[in-house]
Amino acid sequence: MNTKTIQPLIQIAGKNHVLTSPEDLAVYSYDGTFAECTPELVVLPGSTDEVSQIIAWAAKARVPVITRGMGSGLAAGSIPLVPGGLVLSLTRMNRILEIDTGNAAARAEAGVVTSDLQAAVEAVGLFYPPDPSSIRHSTLGGNIACNAGGPRCLKYGVTGDYVLGLTVVLADGRILKTGGKPIKDVTGYDLNGLFTGSEGTLGVITEALLRLTAKPSAARTALAEFASLTDASRTVNAILRAGIVPATLELMDQTAITCIEEAMHLGLATDVEALLLIETDGAESATVERDLEAAARICQANGARSVKVAKDETERANLWKARRSISPALARQAPNKLGEDITVPREAIPEVVGRLRAISAKYGLPIVIFGHAGDGNLHPNILFDKRQAAQWEKVEQMVAEIFDASLAVGGTLSGEHGVGRLKRPYLVKALGPLSIEVQRAIKQALDPLNILNPGKMFPEDSPA
Amino acid sequence: MGAMAVEKPEENAYLNCIRCGLCLAVCPTYREYLKETVSPRGRVALARKGLDGELALSPNLVEQMYNCFACMACNELCPVGIRPAELVLSMRHVAEQIAPSKFKTALFGGLIPFAGRMELATLPLRLYEGFGIRRLVYWLGLQRLLPAYFRDLEAMLPRLPQRPLRQSLPRVTPATGETRYRVGFFLGCAQNVLFADESRSTVRVLARNGCQVTTPPDIQCCGMPARGYGRMDLVKGQARHNIAVFERLAVDVIVTDCATCGSTLKEYGALLAGEPEWAERAAAFSRKVRDVSEFLGEIPLEKPQGQMAARVTYHDPCHLRRGQQVWKQPRSLLKLIDGLELVELPESNWCCGSAGSQLITHPQTSRKVMDRKMANLAGTGASVVASGCPGCQMQLQAGIRRHGLKVRVVHPVTLLDEAYEAANEH
Numbered sequence: 001m002n003t004k005t006i007q008p009l010i011q012i013a014g015k016n017h018v019l020t021s022p023e024d025l026a027v028y029s030y031d032g033t034f035a036e037c038t039p040e041l042v043v044l045p046g047s048t049d050e051v052s053q054i055i056a057w058a059a060k061a062r063v064p065v066i067t068r069g070m071g072s073g074l075a076a077g078s079i080p081l082v083p084g085g086l087v088l089s090l091t092r093m094n095r096i097l098e099i100d101t102g103n104a105a106a107r108a109e110a111g112v113v114t115s116d117l118q119a120a121v122e123a124v125g126l127f128y129p130p131d132p133s134s135i136r137h138s139t140l141g142g143n144i145a146c147n148a149g150g151p152r153c154l155k156y157g158v159t160g161d162y163v164l165g166l167t168v169v170l171a172d173g174r175i176l177k178t179g180g181k182p183i184k185d186v187t188g189y190d191l192n193g194l195f196t197g198s199e200g201t202l203g204v205i206t207e208a209l210l211r212l213t214a215k216p217s218a219a220r221t222a223l224a225e226f227a228s229l230t231d232a233s234r235t236v237n238a239i240l241r242a243g244i245v246p247a248t249l250e251l252m253d254q255t256a257i258t259c260i261e262e263a264m265h266l267g268l269a270t271d272v273e274a275l276l277l278i279e280t281d282g283a284e285s286a287t288v289e290r291d292l293e294a295a296a297r298i299c300q301a302n303g304a305r306s307v308k309v310a311k312d313e314t315e316r317a318n319l320w321k322a323r324r325s326i327s328p329a330l331a332r333q334a335p336n337k338l339g340e341d342i343t344v345p346r347e348a349i350p351e352v353v354g355r356l357r358a359i360s361a362k363y364g365l366p367i368v369i370f371g372h373a374g375d376g377n378l379h380p381n382i383l384f385d386k387r388q389a390a391q392w393e394k395v396e397q398m399v400a401e402i403f404d405a406s407l408a409v410g411g412t413l414s415g416e417h418g419v420g421r422l423k424r425p426y427l428v429k430a431l432g433p434l435s436i437e438v439q440r441a442i443k444q445a446l447d448p449l450n451i452l453n454p455g456k457m458f459p460e461d462s463p464a
Numbered sequence: 465m466g467a468m469a470v471e472k473p474e475e476n477a478y479l480n481c482i483r484c485g486l487c488l489a490v491c492p493t494y495r496e497y498l499k500e501t502v503s504p505r506g507r508v509a510l511a512r513k514g515l516d517g518e519l520a521l522s523p524n525l526v527e528q529m530y531n532c533f534a535c536m537a538c539n540e541l542c543p544v545g546i547r548p549a550e551l552v553l554s555m556r557h558v559a560e561q562i563a564p565s566k567f568k569t570a571l572f573g574g575l576i577p578f579a580g581r582m583e584l585a586t587l588p589l590r591l592y593e594g595f596g597i598r599r600l601v602y603w604l605g606l607q608r609l610l611p612a613y614f615r616d617l618e619a620m621l622p623r624l625p626q627r628p629l630r631q632s633l634p635r636v637t638p639a640t641g642e643t644r645y646r647v648g649f650f651l652g653c654a655q656n657v658l659f660a661d662e663s664r665s666t667v668r669v670l671a672r673n674g675c676q677v678t679t680p681p682d683i684q685c686c687g688m689p690a691r692g693y694g695r696m697d698l699v700k701g702q703a704r705h706n707i708a709v710f711e712r713l714a715v716d717v718i719v720t721d722c723a724t725c726g727s728t729l730k731e732y733g734a735l736l737a738g739e740p741e742w743a744e745r746a747a748a749f750s751r752k753v754r755d756v757s758e759f760l761g762e763i764p765l766e767k768p769q770g771q772m773a774a775r776v777t778y779h780d781p782c783h784l785r786r787g788q789q790v791w792k793q794p795r796s797l798l799k800l801i802d803g804l805e806l807v808e809l810p811e812s813n814w815c816c817g818s819a820g821s822q823l824i825t826h827p828q829t830s831r832k833v834m835d836r837k838m839a840n841l842a843g844t845g846a847s848v849v850a851s852g853c854p855g856c857q858m859q860l861q862a863g864i865r866r867h868g869l870k871v872r873v874v875h876p877v878t879l880l881d882e883a884y885e886a887a888n889e890h
Contacts, residue, residue: 019501023524026513027506032484044499071500072485091498111498113489136489331544335480387479 001040005061009043012053017044017092028079028087031068032134034338034386035076035421039066039087046092048167048175048206055204055451056173058086064454067200069111069139073146074339075420077199081455090141093206096120103181104212105164110141110205117210127215129156132416141205147197149416151248154374155281156213158416160196165209168195168202171447179209194442199418200453202446218285219247220292223319224299224307225272229253231303232274233349236373238298239278240346244291250277250323251373253353255360259368260322263329268322272305276373277323326370333366334383338395340402343377344411355405356380363394367402377415400426419457427459470561471696473554478512481505481546487538492815493531496832502531504538504548511555521559529555531829533822534692535815536786556694572690573698577705579656579681583628586657593624616827619865620858622873625660630681632660637667637677644674645763648715650706650729650753651679652686652722654854662874665881666721666756672884673765677719680709686728692821703732704742707749718749721756721877723853727787729753755784756877757852761793770886771803772879777846778806779837779860780813781853794852794876801883809849810840818859834863842869850876 001020009018019025019042029038040063045051058065064085068078080087093111100106101124108117115136118128131150132138138148144166149158165179178191195203226232236249252260252275261268268275276299280291296307310316330337344352353369356378360367371378382398384391403413403426413423413430428436436459443450443458487504488494494503501510510528513519529552539547560568575581592598601607607618630651639645647670655663670677683706687699706729710718720726733750736742754762778795785791791813798806817833837860841849851857852875860873 019499021524022519023510023522023528024499024501026519027500027503027509030483030509032482034483070485070488071483089498089500094498115489134485137485137487327543331480331482337482 006041008057009041009054012050012057013043013045017046018042019044028068028071028089031071031073031076031078033074033076033422034336035079037080038083039080040084042087042089044089044092048093048169051088051090051169051204051206052173052175054086054088055169055171058451059172059449062449062451064451065204066453067141067145067204069142070113070137072134072138073142073420074341074417075146075199075414075422077146077418077420077453077456078142079421081421088204090204090206091139094139097207099124099126100181101126104214105181105209106212107207107209108140109207110139110144112140114138114140114143121212122215125215126212128162128210128212129153130159130162132159140208140210144196144205144208145198145200146416146418149372149375149377151250151372154249154372155245155247160193162211163192163196163208164211166192166195166205167207169204169206171203171449171452176203181209183211197418199420199457201443201457202452204452214283216247216281217283218288219279219281219316220288221277221279221310221316221319222292222296222299222307223322224276224278224296224304225269226274226276226303227272227305228303229273229353230350232276233347233373235276235299235302235304236349237346238302239295240374242294242298244280244295246278246291246295246374247281248277248279249372249374251275251349251371251378252277252322252326253369255357255366255368256326256370257322259333259366260325260329263332264325266322266325269305275322277319323370326368330368330381330383333368334385336384336386337381338384338399339379339381340399341371341377341379341415341417342402342406342411342413343375343415344406344409346374346376348409348411349373349376349378352378352405352409352411355408356402359398359401359405363398365391365394365398367398372415375415376411403430421456424456424458424460427457470558472515472558473511473551477551477554478508478515478546480544481508481512482544483509484543486541486543487548490537490541492533492535492537492817492833492836493829496829501528504532507532507552508546508548511551514555515558521562526555526559529559531826533815533817533819533829533833535782535819537782537813537815540786553691553694556692557696558694560694568693568695572693572695576653576689577684577698577702579628579630579653579683582653583630583657586628589621590624590626593621594626616831616862616866617824620862622658622858622861624658627660628657629660629663630656630679633664633667633679635679635681637671637679639674639676640672642674643676645676645717646715647675647677647759648710648713648718648752649677649679650683650686650718650720650725652720652725652854655722659854659857659875662878663721665875665878666719669760669877669881669884670719670756673760673763678713678715680713683709686722686725688724688728689821691728700735703735703746707732707742707745710749710752711745716752717754717759718752719754719756719759721852721875723755723781723784723787724855726753726755727783730788755788755790755793755852757794757797758788758790760877760880761796765800766884768801768880768883768887770801770883770888772801772883772886773803774848775805775807775844775846776848776850776879777809777841777844778812778876779809779816779841779849779851779856781851781856782813782815782819784852785813794850797876797880798850801879804879804883807844807846809844809846811836814840816856816859816863818853818855830859831866834859835867838863838867838869841871842867846871848872848874848879850874850879852876
């Protein structure tokens with residue numbers, strides 16, 4: 001793109017915020033995955049108004065716009081589908097505009113780092129619960145566009161549950177405001193819900209009004225060992241059926257335990273099939289304590305080999321150590337990993353884990369399994385070495401089989417990461433043609449020129 | 465490119481990056497500019513593409529390696545063990561090998577390593593202070609007429625010593641009382657010409673605690689400046705020289721009161737591991753190196769009897785906290801002083817923006833990073849900020865003047881020395 005063509009963009013966003021050097025373009029060619037695709041230019045706007053003008057320009061020039069934040073996405077959703085296009089990075093839009101303590105709500109720009117918002121609201125005794133593991137290196141805009149989850153969402157729900165209102169720049173540059181501070185609102189379609197999880201294909205989310213809650217003042221943690229995965233799974237159900245809703249209910253299967261132990265030497269028992277990390281939280285420490293003790297008893301009643309309850313902060317940190325060590329442990333076991341995030345009905349966890357292990361055995365590459373047991377969200381991670389072409393080929397086949405396994409037990413492709421580019425080939429199988437037709441109609445209505453993140457979220461043969 | 469093979473970083477130093485982006489959260493330059501190009505992940509990607517030939521090693525690509533502050537926050541955090549701040553230094557070395565710049569040979573090979581030449585080169589600064597010109601300038605408010613860039617540089621200068629310390633410090637300072645440790649003191653360049661009084665304090669505190677302190681005047685620069693500018697070849701020469709100097713002394717430990725020198729000296733072992741003649745000697749040398757606060761924490765230390773009524777905070781130099789994992793010890797020293805109230809500085813381990821010479825080469829970024837530090841500092845209400853690094857001290861000093869704060873900047877060991885002296889006066 002020549003200087004003259006982009007002159008209007010420089011006028012809008014300023015010279016320093018329109019990037020065209022090969023180096024700048026190269027670093028906006030990737031996100032948190034292996035995929036790479038180089039854009040033609042990158043613009044870093046400073047306000048909703050600038051975004052509106054940029055989109056209007058792009059619509060006129062028929063230039064695809066791929067919106068992104070910090071680029072931690074795990075579905076290649078924020079990089080161009082084909083080389084070219086305009087990458088719109090909202091990272092400079094990082095102002096927290098309002099914290100309304102009376103109504104427990106915060107208004108912030110899309111580029112605010114999620115953990116920065118959390119720190120700001122916690123400073124006034126409030127709480128923004130969504131906690132994707134990328135909390136320090138992802139932005140609110142990205143979290144909303146992918147409807148990010150996290151370990152805490154069993155009790156607190158996902159990002160979308162906290163969206164009260166949005167400012168969205170539409171495909172022609174007009175600025176739409178949805179929702180508001182009222183908690184209940186059935187006036188018209190749920191547009192918050194429509195744009196949440198839309199992965200930048202329907203509009204550019206530039207600002208959000210978010211619901212906050214009270215900050216829990218107490219938390220208690222326990223770690224339970226299970227000789228049998230089925231017992232662990234049954235325990236999860238029993239805890240929830242007893243009316244206890246832990247903030248987190250994390251599962252590490254034997255593959256994960258062994259992987260952590262081999263890399264970090266924490267002294268975990270590697271002959272157990274599952275570890276459950278249970279944490280309760282709330283305003284009253286007595287209640288939190290009672291809930292945790294009840295959960296611990298349920299573990300024992302369902303065949304737990306041992307249950308460790310943390311007595312203080314140090315012990316709590318120690319129990320979390322295993323869970324927190326997974327990422328570094330995976331990294332030490334193999335040069336590369338590919339993590340999926342299939343989600344299955346809770347009871348199907350043992351069944352799907354069995355299938356995942358069979359896939360691993362069939363292809364001879366390790367799959368390490370951990371996840372959020374309370375909501376059936378599993379993270380099978382394939383370990384491999386990308387430099388060996390044969391292994392990469394296997395990985396691609398394994399991914400397809402992992403998705404098949406999830407669908408076979410009534411699960412979905414993705415609980416948290418989204419479809420992006422990587423899961424497109426499996427979409428028809430997961431949703432069926434009618435669902436895709438409905439979604440395509442929505443896309444067509446909102447983005448008739450198909451300039452917003454074109455090609456993402458839709459099957460490959462689809463024009464949208 | 466010449467016939468000589470270019471020394472490049474190992475593939476594993478960049479290929480295994482999983483691009484999670486975690487490093488963006490802790491990178492001072494990313495957090496100021498919010499642009500991937502100035503992030504650790506971005507630099508790793510550029511290094512890879514530059515080395516693979518996907519991108520040319522253009523001046524702009526090399527500049528991305530130079531705008532890193534090498535604070536090492538990313539190194540410490542990376543879940544897969546990539547060390548982006550290390551990789552950028554290797555890339556600077558690659559660039560220097562392909563297109564060497566002559567001025568660097570002169571500056572890092574001919575001037576900086578030699579204490580005598582550095583002392584001569586900085587003579588005008590001492591005259592500026594010594595003849596009272598500086599006082600006059602401030603009295604007349606002339607410093608305000610300087611462009612912002614030079615005003616900050618001027619503000620950075622500490623109260624300069626009359627003479628470089630090397631010229632006045634005895635070669636051997638005997639222990640007060642019984643000699644329990646034979647200490648070799650590595651007097652860094654900046655301490656010598658800019659912070660002579662502090663290093664004088666360091667030697668006094670060591671002597672008072674049973675150390676016979678030998679300060680060899682013939683050392684060369686630790687090598688960090690040359691390393692920062694891609695001249696690994698010069699660093700190795702300086703390392704060999706310094707190892708040989710200290711071998712002749714027969715000392716138990718080698719102590720320095722400069723965070724940067726300490727972190728570099730401790731790396732000599734790794735640096736020369738590939739040279740059969742030097743590997744063992746370099747490793748032995750590095751094993752002996754201690755930051756002064758680290759060493760004082762290892763020996764029985766006399767509790768100062770003097771009082772010091774002050775609220776003090778502490779800034780972690782990158783080269784101490786991450787370069788040497790030393791952060792508890794300086795705090796312990798401060799806690800030893802009665803009356804001194806130690807308050808934690810929020811984000812105490814966040815880079816101050818000094819980053820060697822970044823304050824000269826990247827003044828704008830450096831100032832932005834410094835402003836964050838100053839906001840944190842102002843919040844503590846401390847009247848003293850301690851930090852054992854001359855680079856940090858100069859940067860903090862400039863920031864404090866810029867922001868109109870009333871905070872004294874000092875080496876933690878100097879405070880300990882003052883507490884000892886305070887008792888003597890009573």
